[in-house]
Each structure stands twice: as C-alpha cells, then as structure tokens.
Amino acid sequence: MKIFLAGTGTMGSGIAQVFAQFGNEVCMYDRELALVDRAYARIEKQLTRQLDKGRMTEEEVAATLSLLSKTESLEDAEDCDLVIEAIFEDMDAKHDLFRKLDVICRPDCLFCSNTSSLSITEMAHGLGHESKFLGFHFFNPAPVMKLVEIVKGANTAPETIAQAKEIALAIEKEAVEVKESPGFIVNRILVPMINEACDLYYQGVASAEDIDTAMRFGANHPMGPLALGDLIGLDVVLDIMNILYEETGDPKYRASLQLKSMVRAGDLGRKSGKGFYDYKK
Template sequence: MTIKKVMVIGAGQMGSGIAQVCAQAGYEVLLHDMNEEALKKGLNDIEKRLARNVEKGKIAEEDKSVTMSRLSPSSELKDAATCDLVIEAVVENMDVKEAVFRELDQVAPSHAILASNTSSLPITEIAAVTQRPEQVIGMHFMNPVPVMKLVEIIRGLQTSDETYEAIQKMTDELRKTPVEVKDFPGFVSNRILMPMINEAIYTVYEGVATPEDVDHVMKLGMNHPMGPLALADFIGLDTCLSIMEVLHDGFGDSKYRPCPLLRQYVKAGWLGKKSGRGFYQYS
C-alpha cells in the first residue's frame, strides 16, 4: 500500500509535531481539530519551529515554505475521506478514542490505515470498534516529536502484516527509528518510565528528599538528561496519572499503584508545565 495523504487528529503538542514531521517528509497533511483556536495555534507552532530551524541553519527558507504548503487545516472529520492514513493524537481517554475511531471507520476510505498515538491504551480494544481491525495500529511518537527519533509501532491482535510493513516503511521515511512492540499496557516506554516517575513522586510524598534533590540524584548520579519530576511536569501530571491507572488496571499489580500525591496534584489542577504549576512553578 502507498501512503500519500495523511490526516492527523488533534492539533496539540503531539499532533502538531506529528503533522510537521509528515509534511517535512513529503506527505500531504491535513491537521484536524474541532477547536478552531487550537487548530490555528497548532499550525502557528509548526511555522515557529520551522522558522527557528531556518535561523539555526538546519533547513533553508525554501524548505520551510514547501513544508507549510503541504499542510492544510481541517475542522471536519469527514475530510478523512481523501486520506490513506489517519493518525489520532487526541486526549488519552479510551471513550474519546473509541468515538473517534468509530466515526473514522465510517468516513475514511476502505484502504486507509487508522493509527493511534496512544501512549498506553490497548490497540486491540481500539481496533474492535471498527470494521477494519486488521488496518488499525499504534504509532507512539515521543515528545517533542520533531526532535525524538523513536516511534513504538504497536500491533493489535488483528493487525495485518501488510499494515505493519506500510507503517514501518513510513516511519523510516520520517527519519525515525521504528520499534515493534506487542499490545501490552504501557507498551515498552511507559511500562518502564512511568513506574520510575511514580517512585520518584513517592520519595517526595514520604519526605525522603525534595523534588529538586530527587532530580539532581537522577541527573548527576544516573546521567539522565532530565530529572523524573521535571519530566513528569513536561509530560503532564494528568497524563502520568492516566498511564499509571492503565498499568494498574491492566496488570492488577500493586507495584503500579499511583502515588496519592500524584492524584492530589491532579485534583488540585497542578498538571505541570501546561498549567503553570506541578512539582515546579512555571512563569
């Protein structure tokens, strides 16, 4: 199967990043969001990132112009009717994702592949709401998408070899490194990362050390580029909590129990960088 036109659903940080790398790789891209302001911001953020790359000499002004010319806004999901691949990057909530995939199954052409950028939810369950489960797959990009090289490709129970091979080939064309992962809660990245972040939150909760000192230990002692609590703020504490809940529910193991302090921060609206406060304060 040949992929020429892509729709990305969700114009937030992840969705706009995915749309950008697809456009830079030569694909025609529809960036979709029902919120007009979010859609404008998503396209503006792409243009700003590309402009910074021009200033740094990473790309030419012509490359920026050509990339932007391949991007079009979409506020109607029915626009998927012209696409070969749809990549969903909406909120990490199964009910929301299932609703999107049900509608996509009705409007996307029969040959189209439907992919989810979910960071932890089961692809098999998402695929089950469609009439084309063999054409449903996970494409878990890392944040920030234009910088990070990894894409976890998650095969659902019924994902076909043809679908996997098409997505693997496309990932190579995006200049990313594809890693094949089976459909287990949290896949590989978040099954390892989130319990570490959760344990870091427990050390603060139990008064073992301050957030700053926990992060210093992991940066200076373990050579991590960013401390786990600063990383949690960057990801979003609400997202961290939802992934921990998926792991806890999926495995039924108490080692995945979300820290009470994490729940408390989320209930307080302290979601990290995006809300201005998490384990650190942001102006």
C-alpha cells in the first residue's frame, strides 16, 4: 500500500514510521521540505534506538527508511491508496487540505484524518471522497501506542470502516469504532482528567509531583496526569478542552485557568522544554 502522509510533526512522523515498518511506502508531505527533513531525521533517530536495543536489525532499519520519500507537493498524492492527514487542529486548514487532495487523488483513495476531536462530517462535507472519509486517530507515540480510534462521519460508507479496520489490523493496532462525538472516546475521558489535575494545582491542593504520584500509585496509572499533559502538549490539551466546551456547552469542559496561563506563557510541556516539569535540565 502507498500512503500519503500530510503533516510531519511529532504525530505525523510517528505514523509514517509505523506504516513503513510494516512494509508500506510512505510519501511524507509538508508545506516546507525542511519540515519533512526534520521528520525523517526523527524517524531515523527512533529506528537507531531500536537497533541499539536489539529490537531491529540493520537490514530492517535500512528497509524501513528506504520506504520513506519526501515532498512539498500535493501532486505526489495522485497514485496513493491512502491519505492520512496529521496537521494542526484547525478545521479550516484541514478542510482546505482535503479539498485540494480531493481533485488530485484517485476516486478509490481512502481519506483519513488523525484529528483528536474535530468533526469528521464537517471536514468531509462537499468532497467527492465523502463516503471514503473517516477519522483514523493514533495516539502519541504512534509506534508504541496500540490503539486507533476509527471514527465514522455521517456519510462514511460501511465498506470504508471495514477497510480501515483491516488497515489497523495490518499494522498491529487495536481498533475501536467510534460514533462521531466531541473528543471521541479517549480524549473525552482523558483530557478533562488532565484539566481537573491542572485545577487542583491551581488551587494549591497539592504539588505537581504529588498529584502525579497520587494517580500513579492510587489509580495505577503508568503516568500522572500533569506529566501526561506535558507529553501531549499543554496547547493541545487546551485546544481539546475548548472544542469539548464549544461543542457541548457543558461547563464541566471549561478549561482550567492554570492551563490557559501556561499556554499563554509558552510553557507547553516537553516540546517547549518546560511545563509542569522542567525538561531543560
């Protein structure tokens, strides 16, 4: 299978790595080739770590990298079987990207968005590929996390869902089918928990370390909610909370003032070097 991967940030590069490791050609696209080069370097670094740990051979690393190609032209999607979009969470930007791809790609090409919370129906509206459009939501880091949420839009064909499940199985992911709803399953439950932890910190109930320790040892979570927020990116957490609140109008989804202030200050977590914890040390 040949995949066109649009958006080469952390999630995009992880998704590209997953498909390439399972023998698929992946054409990595971004608006600037420098961004694609950076993503390729991230993948190469991750594969080298697997080699050093004895989890991959030199031949497997070389074979995986050989399946990755780079482009800054959407025209290279014309012969792909599958498009996966992994750009930033903005409906207008995503719809505009798919609108352009709609006239380039083959009619039988599957269109997938990695959106974590936006409406698949709205994103696919008016496209020729509307029946071939669905959500295919990976979790970070994509090469490690085993779950994919398969999200059906109002006009997604049943055979499209079946095809997506087969693809998930082929890359050894556990797939869950989700009715379109703000945040789907995982983020609808997880992100408000992170937001509540932010509120506890804001109110001075406990330190970040103690909040995370409590959830690790009291709820058997592998990572505390504030450390997890730092890993996801606090800006992403805030975006999802805002979408949940806008879509439902439910005050329980109102973003924490602590979360808002940290994002305004540029303290986004691991990717900025500082969040609830300092990663510059």
